[in-house]
Amino acid sequence: MILEAQQVHYTYSDGTNALNGIDLAIPKGQFAILLGPNGSGKTTLFKVITGLLKPGRGAVLVDGRPIREYSKEELYRKVGFVFQDPNDQLFAPTVGEDVAFGPVNLKLDPAEVARRVKAALEMVGIPHLINKPIHYLSFGQKKRAAIAGVLAMKPDIIILDEPTAGLDPAGAREIMRLLVKLNKEERITMFMATHDVDLVPLYADRVFILFDGRILLAGSPHEVFNQKELVRNAHLRLPRVAHLGEILFKKDNLVIDKLPLTIGEARRMVISAVKGEGENYAR
Numbered sequence: 001m002i003l004e005a006q007q008v009h010y011t012y013s014d015g016t017n018a019l020n021g022i023d024l025a026i027p028k029g030q031f032a033i034l035l036g037p038n039g040s041g042k043t044t045l046f047k048v049i050t051g052l053l054k055p056g057r058g059a060v061l062v063d064g065r066p067i068r069e070y071s072k073e074e075l076y077r078k079v080g081f082v083f084q085d086p087n088d089q090l091f092a093p094t095v096g097e098d099v100a101f102g103p104v105n106l107k108l109d110p111a112e113v114a115r116r117v118k119a120a121l122e123m124v125g126i127p128h129l130i131n132k133p134i135h136y137l138s139f140g141q142k143k144r145a146a147i148a149g150v151l152a153m154k155p156d157i158i159i160l161d162e163p164t165a166g167l168d169p170a171g172a173r174e175i176m177r178l179l180v181k182l183n184k185e186e187r188i189t190m191f192m193a194t195h196d197v198d199l200v201p202l203y204a205d206r207v208f209i210l211f212d213g214r215i216l217l218a219g220s221p222h223e224v225f226n227q228k229e230l231v232r233n234a235h236l237r238l239p240r241v242a243h244l245g246e247i248l249f250k251k252d253n254l255v256i257d258k259l260p261l262t263i264g265e266a267r268r269m270v271i272s273a274v275k276g277e278g279e280n281y282a283r
């Protein structure tokens, strides 16, 4: 497992119990999604996993080793964290300087720093913005710059807090495509938080539903969304397409073996049901 949480608890100084015994494990190479409504503890969990907050109880393991045994620098090299708001992450005057910050801190030689900055900006599709002042960037470009800064550290796993928040639909889709590419081509394990249910079946190998600081459900998107009651108890809904499948099954007696979660699955299901019915009529 590249990342594990074992009975992680976290209480803020005002007494809020934000995490109430989190257990999870993510194998190397997976695309995992932490799905939960606002206030469920997603950001707190990510801050604990990345070492920004110390758990009150429990342990976080990266590559099988507790993160409290890692130096800050070792942990930064393994686990990248992309904040929800890139304005909280970016601080250098220009894109290039910002992306260089981590590698410079690792005391890499200048040629290697330059190589990493160039490679990271190419991976996120903004090599032409290297000398651009940060404050001229669009929000989507800032997200990419923040991801490039993390990539320049060559992490094994990237944790992203609501990476599509604040983006328009096209921008959100582009960021998700970028994350899939980094997962597939660079083999970086991805663990992202979202409250957008419809993203999950399109991208996740594994999903964890977080509610009230507890993992209510974990599994593949099909395993999780088949537990309709629990999903709704977590103040979430089914993916739109699954809801359509549910109505076709209940109200229109359409025969389906499992809830469709994506448009592609729904399309196959409807075509096969319609064809099946056609044959019945023919007989």
Ligand SMILES: Nc1ncnc2c1ncn2[C@@H]1O[C@H](COP(=O)(O)OP(=O)(O)O)[C@@H](O)[C@H]1O
Binding pocket: 012, 013, 014, 016, 017, 018, 036, 037, 038, 039, 040, 041, 042, 043, 044, 045
């Ligand atoms: N700095 C803080 N001090 C006190 N309570 C906090 C603080 N940050 C978050 N919380 C509380 O912790 C809980 C989880 O918040 P958070 O981790 O931000 O959830 P999410 O990211 O899922 O929206 C919420 O009840 C929130 O009000």
Ligand SMILES: [Mg+2]
Binding pocket: 042, 043, 044, 084, 161
């Ligand atoms: Mg949050």
